[in-house]
Amino acid sequence: MFYLSRQTVSRHRSLYAGSFVALAVGVFLLGLAATATAATIAYHGPAAAKIVVTTLGGDDAAPRQVSVPMSDADVSGLQTVLSLVGVICGFITIFVIASTFAFAVASRRRELGLLRLLGATPGQIRRMVLGEALVVALAASLTGAVMAQLATPLLLRKASYTELAPVRLEPASPWVPLSIAVGAGLLVAMLGARSAARRAGRVGPIDALREAALEPPRIGPVRVVFGLLFMGGAIVMLTLIRPSTGEGVVPLAMFTPMVMVIALTLLAPLVVPWISRLWALPLVAWTRVSGRLARSNVVAAPRRSASLAAPILSISAIAGSMVLSLSFAADSAAATIRDTLRAPVVVTEAADLSRVPGVGTVDAGLPLQLVRISRDDAQLEDAEGIDPAIATRTRDLTPLSGDLDHLTGNTVAISKEMSSLEHYRVGGEMSVTFLDKTAAKLKIVAIVPDALGVNPSLLIPIDLARKHAPTAKPDHLFVLPADGLDPASLVSTIDHAVPAADWEAEQADGVRKGNQFGLILLLGPAALYSAIAIANTLLMGSLQRRHEFVTSRLLGATPAQIRRMVLWESSLVGAVALTLGTAITVTVGILIRHAMTSGVADVPVTVPWAVLLGIAGICLGLAVGSALAPTTYILRRSQPSAAVE
Template identity: 30%
Template structure:
């Protein structure tokens, strides 16, 4: 049976090749996306700063909440515990005396109070110190050097006003022993002398973090931390690790005791490559690619099966039962997809490496990230590709296999058309899903982009399910328009109207290409525009914005805003804060805010209440709405180091884009954020304030407006987003070309008949071009419709304004690009097919 089917392979080269190609690309995308996600999920920290300390006690690194619900059932009561946690961006500190108590334990050679804090260091001529790949510089007390260990390569341990830096930093910045460095932390700018250069054994520094050691006596003054962020223990040889761990646990109480690979978690979160962002990025990548791959693959398989209806009918005449045909289609699709997986898998590995490299260039993924080739993922992705092909073939063949044997004798085989009911049921379900998402999910929240993508995917499924119906409705007016003039236009209109299924099969990938990519591009452009506008509106009142390359310590800002002539000031410290609802902690971009003077330098568009003073905070309208807060409510807020405070909601503001959802007192943020530096100061002044600022603080920049670069984070997201669109554009474009090629390859006979009826080759070219115009127009109309629904709803959710085009340039570019691709993809295969023979008909009558 299968040999029989493979025997006909030559006859249907087009359909087989198209399905094979689609399966190959689908497997490649699934493998690539799967590998990226798996690699990022299993990414290991590149190095352990506690390598020499077998056991470490850490302060809080996350906020963990337990929700206990008690269910009363007759006489039994059921207690359910749900633990949810959210990672901190800073590190909680430990009691100062803990190191001493741990040091007394038997088997402990030394308990080192480890302090880790981010520093901004630069050479006196202003060159910032960064590690390899822009890694941050982390400050420690000199005692911490023993934990890795860092050994002095030259110079001496730091004394008061001195630092030791790692050899990698020394090399990159050209610093030598005796040189000077400017070290900025939240406690201020410190001028320090390099007393020595140290390095871990065998290398110049640790990957992903540069190390700067200050004298142990000076750690508290430089870092501004109340205690150590971890206590690491060096043990005596022959100590029983299990017993020691138990003993340490007793002393440490609630604090976490870490051993083995877990010890890295005791490091400062900012010192480790952050894989949270990449996980969501790669999750999105695999979501988009998987959807597009499955969508395209099922469409291609369906088209391929439909083109072989005659062959299926012939097999039926030869005595095959529908069951046998079903099995035949199944086995054949598995073989095809299996064969496609062989080149698809290595292509996917290549794809993963290319994408990862590009994301690293954009800074969206840590430079230390490596793509690991995971055989399990590859096998799973290949299996997924095979399953999709298999299911697609079975679904496409479910009616085709019941084809009447007599159809083999008929001029064209036509599968029995199934009832409309399943199509309509599928369409209603997916449409309802899309509408529900658009209506009930707050699209102005963090889920907005993802959910608008999902709803556009659901609407695409609707279009696919209703394809022939929608196409039939649209083809008539469109083909009237396109079909004007000449016999070829007339014929193109007739042929398109007569073949709604073929038009639909080609139009649907065009709809996919336009809708998916236009939705992503327009929504992200909209967010960009809104953020930019809000940024302008927020800062419009200020005469100037003051920034420093690494950030400004709060006390500098306090002196700056107290300058004579400053009439108003607003200083913001970027941070993240966590709030809780229903036992689920969630973190939000936030700002610490310092207000000075009588004139407002920041306009947050307060909707209720006032800007927060001490003991109070303000929330964005979105968060206040989500959490049901009202002005005057007391709310628990966890700061970056896990410190919990109760703050009263003083105000609700609207302009949160590119800013943050919570506004907290600046002092509080400065005390509890490890960085704790002011990002920008908006100023209103009279007189020669700029000159005096330049005189007192030569490193500061004073500009009339803030350059439209809100946060580095957002920029990474934007770049990552664009790259995703590029990937998805590429794949959907290939799908469009592939579908056109398959559909055209099957028309050899039809073209031959037309040639016999007296059509010249030129007329056939024009016919195919006109048909492509009709198909492209139908596809773009449907694509624009899906896009308009999703983008309109997304836009309405943002600020109540329904926009469809958002960005005329992007929209026109998408329209023009998809149209051009569709027209070329329609024209080229037909020309190749027609060039091969003057009259293709006579050779292959059958």
């Protein structure tokens, strides 16, 4: 049977070329993420750049020594991004492979029916299709792994000495990560082909001969049940995107669209015809014949249309949701910085303002780092030493619980985010080790609102900061002018002084740029892969319609009419996929904005229309171009007489 599968793949090279390219690129991206992650794990900075502490232990965890890298040797940010890239690429790969194999099987219904007529059993058909998937997967996975190994040094050079990896990274041993990537490719291919193989096994000899060019009118109940289950799970996840979820809204905003895409892909043969009919109403009224034919082709072949729409739906929903989420996160951060900072003047460099006339109050917090120790782990945290009497005048530090007047001695005030994530409460203790290797237990005296850019997660007494970080200097000074003095005159008097509004805008712009950088790292590979997948799928769809096109020529259709029909048909498929992707994006966007901006007044709304419209335009352009190009080629190389061959 495996020999027959190899022969079948060889005979249908053009049909499986799309699956090969899609899987090879998927394994390439997965392998690249795996080898780069291996390089970050294998990285060992200089001994001076690490601090060794002992965890607390307790319950089932025994105390253990942990080596914590300092900020200049921390590559955990790159590890996190690479993990997310692997998850997103793996997710898209599964759907692309599933849709391409489903399309390949649907295109061979006549051939499969003839095999059944010659005596092949459903089990033999299933094994043959799975064997074909294995042949393609082996070749594609090995090709992708070789490409990943060749590209890894370039990726590491680009990633070194950046914000995510401020060190030089060198390639590690590739065998384990590439083996994982190859194994993932084989697994994804077999999972994607499993449904197609089962569908192929259900092709009957008589039905195949009678319906060789027509798909079954219904989809199986198992697919409907799983589609509804995933949709129910997505609805539950949507209900969890609320203010009380805290930082959990960010991963929810990323994974909820994936679950919704799974549900809509499973239910697509039911959903696509209805949305296609709605989009086709103005199209039919405008174009009449070509638009009507395009609508009929999309509606009459819902499985094929769903397979063509799957990659567009996945990337538009995931990319759109992440773009909106990061944009709204930046809006929320900007509003929080604005509401937290009370001082009208900010000095961006450390300076002695004690003798400057007109200066009223100067908030000169001391930034430092310390290691926060938990039961089974230890993490480097940013902290700031403050004078509560001064800081509460220049910033909004109204405690959510506790009292900042008690911030003296070995005490700490923590942010709401850290309290929620680590389950700290007022009156509890936090075990820390300062970078001078002094261990201490800090009593938690207050929980203050989050204010990224103004306050770090940990606030300690300024005397404690001076004791353990004697060389620390303020990054900036928050200044209150003397009574009756115009802040503008103070800005012109002090070097490196700027109005608070300008400083707030700069901080918000930094957050937005950081989000954009993360978005490029997360979605760049996935977007490239999706573009290839969209082109692949549409190319496969058009190349397999040669007989249909030449038959239409035999019936009197001109090449221009057929091209117009394909144009409207691919546009309809793209419009349906983008409609579903837009619905997911808008739903997640509305909920994520409400969750992030709850309790913050006058939050600006920044919708990156150019990026969102660019995603939609590229997807639609790829869909149309990838369908028209092979159609034009077929029409030029084929004559109407080929319909009787």
